[in-house]
Amino acid sequence: DGGITQSPKYLFRKEGQNVTLSCEQNLNHDAMYWYRQDPGQGLRLIYYSQIVNDFQKGDIAEGYSVSREKKESFPLTVTSAQKNPTAFYLCASSKGQGAWNTEAFFGQGTRLTVV
Amino acid sequence: GNSVTQMEGPVTLSEEAFLTINCTYTATGYPSLFWYVQYPGEGLQLLLKATKADDKGSNKGFEATYRKETTSFHLEKGSVQVSDSAVYFCALILIYNQGGKLIFGQGTELSVKP
Numbered sequence: 001d002g003g004i005t006q007s008p009k010y011l012f013r014k015e016g017q018n019v020t021l022s023c024e025q026n027l028n029h030d031a032m033y034w035y036r037q038d039p040g041q042g043l044r045l046i047y048y049s050q051i052v053n054d055f056q057k058g059d060i061a062e063g064y065s066v067s068r069e070k071k072e073s074f075p076l077t078v079t080s081a082q083k084n085p086t087a088f089y090l091c092a093s094s095k096g097q098g099a100w101n102t103e104a105f106f107g108q109g110t111r112l113t114v115v
Numbered sequence: 116g117n118s119v120t121q122m123e124g125p126v127t128l129s130e131e132a133f134l135t136i137n138c139t140y141t142a143t144g145y146p147s148l149f150w151y152v153q154y155p156g157e158g159l160q161l162l163l164k165a166t167k168a169d170d171k172g173s174n175k176g177f178e179a180t181y182r183k184e185t186t187s188f189h190l191e192k193g194s195v196q197v198s199d200s201a202v203y204f205c206a207l208i209l210i211y212n213q214g215g216k217l218i219f220g221q222g223t224e225l226s227v228k229p
Binding site: 006033035040041042043045048090092094102103104105106107108109 | 147149151156157158159160161164204206208216217218219220221222224
């Protein structure tokens with residue numbers, strides 16, 4: 001079955017460490033997105049990518065980095081520069097710009113906790 | 116800029132009550148509109164969508180109509196169930212050379228009591 005997979009589901013990080021969250025999709029989608037969700041709040045866009053080897057900053061990109069070397073993969077690195085990284089992270093994909101049927105599909109999320 | 120505004124929650128209803136969650140948008144261009152639902156600890160699932168003005172999206176008893184004149188996409192259900200308790204997100208995406216950016220409202224938490 002096609003879908004979008006995030007791993008791990010739970011992740012613990014010590015202060016000062018970088019961690020990488022995985023996001024893989026086998027839907028042949030061009031566009032991929034990373035969102036951050038804090039308790040009781042909506043989704044804030046971190047980074048998005050419309051095509052391989054290209055990505056754009058979202059609203060809260062500081063302290064995060066991404067890469068898009070393959071169409072199916074869009075890993076997110078939370079760096080030590082991110083001052084408050086504890087949150088629920090959601091990855092999504094869609095057919096992308098210009099596609100008529102452009103709803104996004106979401107992974108199950110990764111809950112990151114700084115200890 | 117482009118944005119989505121939803122009514123604030125939490126919304127608490129009794130089972131079989133009528134539900135309306137308001138959503139309005141601002142967009143430069145011609146967006147497609149969506150409602151997503153999020154159950155506790157999970158990702159978002161697409162509930163329904165509409166891709167042009169006057170389209171009505173529907174699924175599982177929920178409906179929303181794309182109103183260009185009022186820039187709205189309000190979610191409705193005639194009779195809610197306890198299992199509908201979740202957070203609901205209104206969203207838009209701009210296609211056709213607008214960058215394909217997916218924009219969400221802040222979410223509205225719905226709690227349905229037996």
